[in-house]
Amino acid sequence: MFFKLIQIFGDPKSLFGAPIIQLFGTPFNLGDALLLTVGLYLWINFSSLATQILQWLFGSEKIESREISKAIFTLLRYGLIGFGMFVIVGTIGINPTVFGLITGGLSVGIGLGLKEIISNFVSGIWLLMEGSTKPGDVINLNLLDSSSEAFQIAKITECGLRAVTVTNAGDHSERIIPNNLFFTNQITTYTKNHNIIARKSYFGVSYGSDPNLVIKLITDVVTSHPEVLSDPAPSTMFIAYGDSSLDFYVKFFI
Structure with missing residues (x-):
């Protein structure tokens, strides 16, 4: 069977090494395509699994340290993914100058169209590391809402990288609030240092x-x-x- 496949498709080394197209003066073959897609997919999953194992082994169980630990391991995960991407790009052999131009163009696009997403992500990392908001905190949402109500008491149920989820005590509804609002606005909290309100x-x-x-x-x-x-x-x-x-x-x- 193996020999029949070789007769049909030729030598596997030649098949995967034969250039398909030229990208910015660099030959791009089937092996590069597999490395860029399947390899990157496997590396992302490996980075997530490795981070979860490290968090399970070394993560803190204390409530006051859990959010800081989550932020550190999240940064580690994205650092591993970024390192893997650079290794894959270097293995393929894309010209660093061209790669720099592409990333420069992407940074302009991010600055114009994705600035809110990046702002929420950075704010989320900073809030997790600082520990200023954490699940279980009771806060007042009056400054985040156009409502004239003086008190909109809510309880934080989840702190994510994009947004904070809170449950409103008045009607038990859930609100998803972008992290940058917590980062740039004054928030009244009743449980920062104690639980007596x-x-x-x-x-x-x-x-x-x-x-x-x-x-x-x-x-x-x-x-x-x-x-x-x-x-x-x-x-x-x-x-x-x-x-x-x-x-x-x-x-x-x-």
Whole structure:
């Protein structure tokens, strides 16, 4: 069977080494095409597998270090892929000057058409290494939205290289926010250094109500809630005479 294939297609070395086309003065054969496609595909998969093994062996299990570890191994993976691409290009024998011109043209295209993607990628790497945002953090989205609401409390569920996924506490909807918005905007976080969050709830009662009784009733009800901390203790304050009500707020910690 092997000899029949040789008779049909000729010597394999000659078959894979015969030039197909000329690319920028460099002969390009079937072996180069296989190396550029199959070889690059296998190298990308090998780089991903090797990075996952290293992360499993040396990655940190601590929550505060997990995101930094993820960023480091992500950079390692892309570094291996880039190294493999340069090795393959060098093996094929493409003229370095031509390759430099091509990459220069691609950089212009990236700067014009893909700058948002590159910005999100770089911002994502920086945020992961810095650890300023991590899954589980509770943040306020009011500065990232055109809504007039003062509080849009959300919980970060995932930090990716392109975007951060958060779950809105108000309606339990998920939002995917580009990383560069977290990098260039001021974000209010309630869980950067601790997990205790102070909240205020405003309300009014009709004129003629006993303010002392209102304060006692509301404070007792809030204190009895299982998720409200007893230390610091909840407190209810009278703040103003409204147009049609006595206005209060209750402050509590969760």
